[in-house]
Amino acid sequence: MLINVLIVVILIIGAFFTLVGSVGLLKLKSPMARLHAPTKASTLGVGSLLLASMIDAFAHREPSLHEVLVMAFLFVTAPISANFIAKVHIHRRSNVDALPPLPEGTEWATLDAPPDQKIEPSEGLR
Amino acid sequence: MTRHIFKRLLPHPMLTLLLVVVWCLLNNTIGPGAIVFGAILGLVIPAVTAPYWPDRPSVPQPWGMLVYIFIVLWDIIVANVVVARIILFKSNADMKSAWVRIPLDLRKPEAITILAGTITLTPGTVSADLSSDGTELLVHALHAPDPDAVRDEIKSRYERRLKELFE
Amino acid sequence: MIDIALYIAFGAIGLAQVLAMVRLILGPEIGDRILALDTMVINAIALIVLVGFYWGTQVYFESAIIIAMLGFVSTVALARFVLRGDIIE
Numbered sequence A: 001m002l003i004n005v006l007i008v009v010i011l012i013i014g015a016f017f018t019l020v021g022s023v024g025l026l027k028l029k030s031p032m033a034r035l036h037a038p039t040k041a042s043t044l045g046v047g048s049l050l051l052a053s054m055i056d057a058f059a060h061r062e063p064s065l066h067e068v069l070v071m072a073f074l075f076v077t078a079p080i081s082a083n084f085i086a087k088v089h090i091h092r093r094s095n096v097d098a099l100p101p102l103p104e105g106t107e108w109a110t111l112d113a114p115p116d117q118k119i120e121p122s123e124g125l126r
Numbered sequence B: 001m002t003r004h005i006f007k008r009l010l011p012h013p014m015l016t017l018l019l020v021v022v023w024c025l026l027n028n029t030i031g032p033g034a035i036v037f038g039a040i041l042g043l044v045i046p047a048v049t050a051p052y053w054p055d056r057p058s059v060p061q062p063w064g065m066l067v068y069i070f071i072v073l074w075d076i077i078v079a080n081v082v083v084a085r086i087i088l089f090k091s092n093a094d095m096k097s098a099w100v101r102i103p104l105d106l107r108k109p110e111a112i113t114i115l116a117g118t119i120t121l122t123p124g125t126v127s128a129d130l131s132s133d134g135t136e137l138l139v140h141a142l143h144a145p146d147p148d149a150v151r152d153e154i155k156s157r158y159e160r161r162l163k164e165l166f167e
Numbered sequence C: 001m002i003d004i005a006l007y008i009a010f011g012a013i014g015l016a017q018v019l020a021m022v023r024l025i026l027g028p029e030i031g032d033r034i035l036a037l038d039t040m041v042i043n044a045i046a047l048i049v050l051v052g053f054y055w056g057t058q059v060y061f062e063s064a065i066i067i068a069m070l071g072f073v074s075t076v077a078l079a080r081f082v083l084r085g086d087i088i089e
Helices: A001-025 A031-060 A067-091 B002-009 B013-027 B033-051 B064-087 B110-123 B146-167 C001-026 C029-054 C060-084
Strands: B098-103 B125-130 B136-141
Touching: A001 A031, A001 B064, A001 C001, A001 C029, A031 A067, A031 B064, A031 B110, A031 B136, A031 C001, A031 C029, A067 B002, A067 B013, A067 B110, A067 B125, A067 C060, B013 B033, B064 B110, B064 B146, B098 B146, B110 B125, B110 B136, B110 B146, B136 C001, C001 C029, C001 C060, C029 C060
Parallel strands: none
Antiparallel strands: B098 B136, B125 B136
């Protein structure tokens, strides 16, 4: 009985955080700010849902652990995709006017390319 | 000599262990069959892929790494609640997003990767870019009235621990 | 009791999926669209996990893992295409 209450609480927490991630994606105004909401809220949300499913399997069905695999995979890949999307924003100068300056001779890696290899952000992609 | 053979057979011991565990989890059983087949995969895959991966990355003390993982997991939970409050109850006009520049003391690529991943997973901050000489990290903070405080917290809470673990 | 919580979770994640789709259509930047697709993949994983939970079977986990992997690879491929104009150099 107590374990059911625990499962319900974790399920609701997971659904809530997944929803908050998407609400943030829709509500926030600048592209970089939008990056914050889904990459994290969703990972914790899906993590909680998987945890609830695992507890339920141990309590009511045959024990199962492979939810851990999905969880670990999501937690490892979320920062990498977030980093790639941030690089896209920097490359397309979406929010970049205020990038902090660096000491002379270095440049942020995404903007730093030899002049002949520089790829300008194309206007065609939308 | 024995050390040489050992290195030839098991170029990446942690990868072998990881493959056995992942195979058991995929099968969802911990029986002799799964462990033996996982061990075969764990021996063959590192041996076949070893030429593409010549250096063995140094593995820091497992115990310290475990403590670090639990600290980060706790921070993820706490900070998620904070960010959910910001998203739901703060108007867009009140939000003070800021770019933060973090000078790095870490030099090993593995340590910098773990630091950047930690910064992204703890909500409120996303690591966006590295300077071209790899000594500065660019971080975007969702709501930071005081960017210097964000920088100091990251440096004292995560980077100091990683420096102890890796160097 | 768990059934009711599952219905609430289905509703919340379905709504989250719709919100992400609105962002996918609105844009305005290409980075926003990639991010919206990534969010939709994560929400789809959540829905698959919930279906497996609701029907009490384990068969859906393989599909959850495969969608997680495909979603990650497609996000990285899209971002790389925008960054470099090419995926494999």
